[in-house]
Amino acid sequence: MAAVRTSKPSGAARKARRRATARGNYHHGDLRAALLAAAERELAENGVEGFTLRGCARRAGVSHAAPAHHFRDVRALLTEMATIGFERLSESMRAHACADPPGSPGHIAVIGKGYVAFAADNPHLFRLIFRTGLLDADDARYKTAGTDAFMFPVRAVAAIAGCDDPMADPALAARVIAAWSIVHGFSELMLAGQFDRAAYGGDRNTLIGDLLPRVVAGSLAKPAPLRRAAMQ
Amino acid sequence: MAAVRTSKPSGAARKARRRATARGNYHHGDLRAALLAAAERELAENGVEGFTLRGCARRAGVSHAAPAHHFRDVRALLTEMATIGFERLSESMRAHACADPPGSPGHIAVIGKGYVAFAADNPHLFRLIFRTGLLDADDARYKTAGTDAFMFPVRAVAAIAGCDDPMADPALAARVIAAWSIVHGFSELMLAGQFDRAAYGGDRNTLIGDLLPRVVAGSLAKPAPLRRAAMQ
């Protein structure tokens, strides 16, 4: 898991940190970034249930009153974490997208793999993103990060369908929503341990890679009844 | 929203309640059922974040120590609620399933509609079901209720494919998982308010009804590139 990036890892802050370390550390130097990194560990280890501001401060090695200088309240810190989560989700999709060029049927599948991979690697962060009840859902940066992530399936469908704005076309919009739904649902059910019960031993990449292109670009012909023999 | 059913709404309990009401109410008469009903209101109004045992006791009109006689701890109460949630999810799928006979391609779609309808009508209860971190995930009744719900898509695919155990066939199992994923993901994203951002104005029944049969029973031919003109 990569370290949390600060929004502005300024050179000045790094310089201050070096000074602080050299001279003793009454002033931390870059506590904001340290708190975000601590919050990520807190989230990964305790889940969102056990997430506390005091715990983050402890992990960062400062008094529990210190975070108030950097985050208005615990909600603001969680919203920042969720924003970072959305950004990382986008990064994961972008990184996987290279495997298959836009416009090819496989493109949507590799984006989906990037989505599921992020969820698998960052379970608590992934779930936090969608816990809007705990966040400042109207925060501008959070909203932007969410929309940026949503644009991945939108652009993929646009490239396949050869149009600019798939969301303007009800049938194409349904494909976008369906693609998002299937990877999201798969991720959530996986994290909730539901596939243990389901005794589903299949490889997630096979499922996403095989079925997702069909959901997005599959034939519009009326589906024929499916017989077992036809599957093999 | 239907009232929470007790596991054993015995006649004796109802009789005791009547007596208690008539004579004063030191003894409640059927506090277990009343606590479950209170827990449902607590959940619906406060969400799982704001759910407390004391709050349930207040809603039921008893002291906060009273629930201990009926539920070992708050986890046990939540697990009971989640079990009831799974049972209601099954009921919703069963109720919708009548609209289209098993084996027909539309059968899986109406089951999916039942799934999404339950989530839309019971948002907090729906989300609780999958918050395994808050529950006794090994509780026998909880596990049974979950497996019962899972059997709905399994049976639907079995009927369409004409085999007994689709989960034994990797390709069919993938269809089951995909069907579950798409309705689950759609439900979660809907409840998280993500479709506001997506500006998706489409009707959920259209999406599920049109695409879900395709996911489950759609052609296995290599999907052709999708052009906008082809969609209309």
Place this chain on the structure above:
DNA sequence: TGTACATCAGTGAACGCGCGTTCACTGATGTAC
């Protein structure tokens, strides 16, 4: 280069809160005789 001073970013004590759980208790109920 030194110095005075404003500002910044920490500290630690304290506040009030509501929680889950425990405990001794007591009133109500049910039953054996």
Place this chain on the structure above:
DNA sequence: TGTACATCAGTGAACGCGCGTTCACTGATGTAC
């Protein structure tokens, strides 16, 4: 039918906990002159 008694299902006080937040403070930093 009456009575003694065990059991059940409540009460209310109390405990300890950790939380978020506030506050006056202070040490460190940066800058104007």
